[in-house]
Amino acid sequence: MRYEVVLPAAGSGKRMGAGQNKLFLNLADKPILVHTLLVFEQDANCTGIWLAVKDEERSFIQTLIENYNITKVKGLPTGGEERQHSVHSCIKEMKAVEVVLVHDAARPFITIPKITELAEVAYEKGAAIAGVRAKDTMKIVQNGLIKETVDRESLWMVQTPQAFRYDLLVEAEDVAEKVGFLGTDEAMLVERLGHDIHIVECSYENVKMTTQEDLIFGEAILEKRNLRKSL
Ligand code: CTP
Ligand code: MG
Numbered sequence: 001m002r003y004e005v006v007l008p009a010a011g012s013g014k015r016m017g018a019g020q021n022k023l024f025l026n027l028a029d030k031p032i033l034v035h036t037l038l039v040f041e042q043d044a045n046c047t048g049i050w051l052a053v054k055d056e057e058r059s060f061i062q063t064l065i066e067n068y069n070i071t072k073v074k075g076l077p078t079g080g081e082e083r084q085h086s087v088h089s090c091i092k093e094m095k096a097v098e099v100v101l102v103h104d105a106a107r108p109f110i111t112i113p114k115i116t117e118l119a120e121v122a123y124e125k126g127a128a129i130a131g132v133r134a135k136d137t138m139k140i141v142q143n144g145l146i147k148e149t150v151d152r153e154s155l156w157m158v159q160t161p162q163a164f165r166y167d168l169l170v171e172a173e174d175v176a177e178k179v180g181f182l183g184t185d186e187a188m189l190v191e192r193l194g195h196d197i198h199i200v201e202c203s204y205e206n207v208k209m210t211t212q213e214d215l216i217f218g219e220a221i222l223e224k225r226n227l228r229k230s231l
Contacts, residue, residue: 042112043116048074121200127187
């Protein structure tokens, strides 16, 4: 299934504490952002990449795009205060397509087979998001005291990509904007419309580079993948 992808890249990376946009930090030999861009560049089903960026970082990102021969970028609109606004700025600029994926630029380890699965489920059912099962026992805590243990069977940690039929995501974003609703992912906006969202079991390797220790996981994942390739 063909799709276009929106990559929000206009964050500040505060939790990483690197004093710059964390997407510019290197993992092995390349910036995090370039690792992510290359996955979509190499996926034959991806027909366009939209990047939400900060105005002051646009020219540097354009240089990265040229240096790494990324050919599919269709636009780099200005991102917003919150991630949802950044995604919206891309959706507003793109022309209608059948399926759109939203993927954190900070998740460089997503694989093409999972992207394909998400795009196909979204095309058939409207909405599909990546997630993994919670590994630890989960408890609700209030004021430092355990209130309740939650049934782990029904708990998932959600990731991106989140894939949607374009019309459905546009409607969800328009409604959210109209009522001033702010969600932490796109699925929340679609949930509010009462539409079913399918979960596609993904990998714990699809980690978001958020804090310093994620860089260590990231280096280890790359090393393991390179080792596998050289066998
Ligand atoms: N993002 C964005 N616009 C924002 C905030 C975030 O495009 N206003 C992007 C980030 O660049 C990242 C993705 O959304 O690729 C996921 O967000 P997150 O991991 O929270 O990144 P940051 O917001 O940069 O980090 P932090 O929250 O630690 O400041
Ligand atoms: Mg953030």
